[in-house]
Amino acid sequence: MLNTPARREFWLLATMALLVLGAGLGLRDPWPSDEPRFALVAKQMVLSGDWLFPHRGTELYSDKPPMLMWAQAALYSVFGNWRVAFLLPSLLAALGTLACVYDLGRRLWTRRVGLYAAWALLFAVHFTFQAKKAQIDPLVVFFITLANYGLLRHLLCGLAWRWWWLGWFAAGLGVITKGVGVLALLMVLPAAVASLLGWPRVRLHVRDWRFWLAPLAFVLAVALWLVPMVLAATSSGSVEYRAYMNDILFRQTAKRYAQSWDHHQPWWYFLATMPSMWLPAILVVPWAIPAWWRRLRRRDPRYLMLLGWWLLIVLFFSIPHGKRDVYILPALPMFCLALAPLLPGLLRRRDVQWLLGAFNVLLVLALLGAGIAMLVGQPGFESRLILQRGIDTSVTAALGWIGVALGAWGMASLCFSGARRRHVAVLSTLAMVWVAYGLVGYPLFNDSSSARGLMQQAGQRIGADAQLGLVGWKEQNLLMADRPATTFGFKRRWYSQLQDGVAWQAQAPQQRWLLVQEAAVLECIDRNRAERVGVANRRGWWLVPADAVVGPCRPSARELARITLEQGREAPEE
Template identity: 75%
Template sequence: MLTTRASRETWLLVLMALLVLGAGLGLRDPWPSDEPRFALVAKQMVTSGDWLFPHRGLELYSDKPPMLMWLQATLYSIIGNWRIAFLLPSMLAALGTLWCVHDLGRRLWTRRVGLYAAWMLLFALHFTFQAKKAQIDPLIVFFITLANYGLIRHLLLGPAWRWWWFGWFAAGLGVITKGVGVVALLMIVPAALASLWGWRRVGLSVRHWQFWVAPLMFLLAIALWLVPMVVTALSTGSVEYRAYMDDILFRQTAGRYTKSWDHHQPWWYFLATMPSMWLPAFLAIPWAIPAWWRRLRRRDPRYLVLLGWWVLIVLFFSIPDGKRDVYILPSLPMFCLALAPLIPGLLRKRAFQWLLAAFTAALVLFTLGAGTALLTGQGDFDARLMDSRGLDQAAIAALAWAAVAMGCWGVISLLAWGHRRAHLGVVSTLTVVWLLYSLVGYPLLNSASSASGLMQAVGQRIGPDAELGLVAWKEQNLLMADRPAATFGFQKGWDAQLQDGVAWQAQAPATRWLLVQQDAVLPCVDRSRAELAGISNRRRWWLVPAGAVQGPCELPADQRERERALQARQFEE
């Protein structure tokens, strides 16, 4: 496999991707904001056997389609280890995305262009950061990129009707992963324009019957989940199932797009997001824009399809008020693919190499500055970590030394590669940053970030025979509890949860405890009789025995509104 230069370069990319993306696998539990939620839903799928209607505690979870949770539950059933199973879908999806980009670059241009595209994507900050998290975004990026792959194999490298059908099917899988998977099909728009303008090598013809099979493949993929869910919801007559169906099909898709209720941002939000989060690839933009323009003037459909789709994605997600940086992440692979043919020329430019060296230097200054501030106690940064994260001095010192090590390695990389091969310095520095973040940061931050330390301490305090109820809880509390815990709703108001929890506790006051988030500890709880259980995820948690509850746990209307507002803000986090 390593007898030729081409094979060595390909395997170097494969090994580096496995190293960067796989580092830390199995070293941590799910961290907020979304990871514990999906892992909890997947865990309840396995324990309950109900894979069609996901649950979060006692309530149905209808915010997202179940694809990610299905994969996590399936991998756990095979591996038997949640620490690996919950992160593995993201890692596999990221590797699949890299393969699609590499193979498209090889087919559209050359083998080296494919390598450049994959290297840029692997070390784009936004891609790597999300690929190492157990959220839906790495999976939706993969399915959208896979759909792009199938469409491009037909539109620019065809005719290849089977790939055309496959692209639509992958877009359908994207829809049942996260509703926005349909945006992959926007790639047809620039392809149609190129065909209309008479540009060569664009295979888009609606006169063939094979063209119209593709929408059926799209619907078939969606039907794999939609038909069983709808049939079950309607046939059982369950009000709960019907509400789940209405929410996930209408409110969480069209409703969220047209009337966003969270993450409000200005229309130009993504214009500021891409330059900061798509580094270092985005540093090439000053040279790329005129080069792209020259190629478009030469009527090269490869650039029109790739860049046109990228622009359409940015426009599509700029329309609603609600915006998050991850919304346009699926366009990053095609951005890197369009940029890759320009890289050989850019790497010969002194200005571009200096810009890459400046990026590495800025990363060095940031890591050295953060590590030094933690070690010396400047700016009360360490005190804030102790107060908000519950970290002790030993953990903070270890994190500080890891940051210093990142910075020192960056200095060595700058000196070793200089400004003439600064791109190698960037790769070297970022590799060590991600390795130390995963291998050192994961174990140090896990106890406080995952709530495992808090829940372990709670279990030890109340003893093995006690029962635990959760009030104003977060998903990580139920996920990391050392015993089956009682819950009293999740979206229900905190005051109502506390009232139900107190009633539950009164049935066996000697053996039942409540774990209550501090913001939900009402005046009916005597804090002198309650115990501070610990700090986790910037929140304090109290253990409330039956004897600490005095009087009815009711709030005046004005205080109830303030509590609801605080609860709503936490849902958005």
């Protein structure tokens, strides 16, 4: 990057990445399903000072290791703003992932290949969509990619023991972020195959004592969280802490993989997910496969290791019944890296350019169609947004104009790009979509999606001096409450929460109100005396004063069946 054109190309990539991924930072609150959960846990860490055992309300939260929540809490301690702190780990992780891919492509091939790999990854729909969300996956993708970076620097670029150790250490950090971080180490398998077959450039050097320091680096990274947690849980004498330790170490890892209890999908699920989520890069795979095969026949270990690892990840997650699209997201960076050396040649093909142009046309038609449907008041489309999201017609009108504007931008990009540069039109259209999503979509959807609007209305209705209890609540309700709210458990049955809430309310009936999810409202609540405060996240909510409770809140068989069904539908979010 010594000459001016190279510097310009790099900074264009860096600027575009920051713009696309960072647009909207600070303009919204956490949105369901996972974001409010992690942000609430992080907030309670800061307020309580207990960073070792995460809490959700009054209950311990053992579904995930605390790495993301630690990052959010630490960044809040620096910036003092939750709207920035909860999204910043994902942004930094995504930028770090792009940097690893770029530099690895530069070292394994050329600077140009590194740029192509980073551009392909930046605009892969799956990557960008997740990078703009405050979930664990962007962070674990970064640690796995960093681990791959360290391993490949050592295995393919000449002996580099520090990078080898860093690769194993990063995999350990991935484990305490989300257990699947260990999958980065599967890169050793195709490397071993290449070494045994005598392919050039790859040697494991297992007889060197420095090789065996790497597992110690992995254990050290895992121990940073595991050892203090286990020592505290076993020495505290607390039954809850021991249950937390057993759940997160056994049930949420090996048992969850072997006996998946949610998100059941067929074995071929990821074969359908990748073509839809890895657009637009996945479009050129039919032309890439023969090229990959030719390079494998030439015994090029770079392709064997990248493609072999990608296939191992897909195979690993295809075995259990439980599957989600984010499970294979860590494989996307290595896929883009394997594709990048072929892109300069593939993008010169007329048929590839025709396909990319067709993709851009479909995207434009979808944007225009959605925008026009909302502007002309197409009943089915608009009413679903209003009823399910709790938004008004002014928001749907604004969304309609945004859709039309984005469609017009996509058409203009297609016209000005020319027949040989349809890929530029695709990138231009997607870039504007993501920027508009962050800068305009965030503020428009925030009140209804985050429950901020609902909780503000509830707070205004009951007054500043009243106390609020939550029944059938979701994390966003407690997170967005304008005052300390009382909860009656989270995983408990809703009717049990309501019974305890009514008893709590009876102790100070003039000052205490209950905010109850509509599905949890039993016949003991007189809806004529209660107040339906609004809709948020496709759920209705009622404010219940003490005089609206007209009988004992014991559910009938019909109500019990209904509540069990409704609460069961929300369980997969856990």
